[in-house]
Amino acid sequence: MKLNSLKLLLSSLQTPTQALEEVAEVWSEWRRQKLPLYLFLALCFNLIVAPVVYAASSHEFSRSQAWALGLLGLGTLALSVYLFFVMFVPEKF
Structure with missing residues (x-):
């Protein structure tokens, strides 16, 4: 959904039933798109990886470099x- 259509949609909601229907639609759309979920989980996992990289480098790297190395390693x-x-399973792709 575009931001303008979302603003228009929110301004046109009048009853709680309509609001619940719209929340259900957004929820079902989120369930179909897995990439944002995977990116969020990767960033959360990087919260664990980046301090480990930062500590292992004996503070030779800055925090932003440790975050970048953590993301590069995850990628x-x-x-x-x-x-x-x-x-090994080319039929699926």
């Missing part, structure tokens, strides 16, 4: 798992 791991499955 590399995700890409390697994806390519592993593509190589």
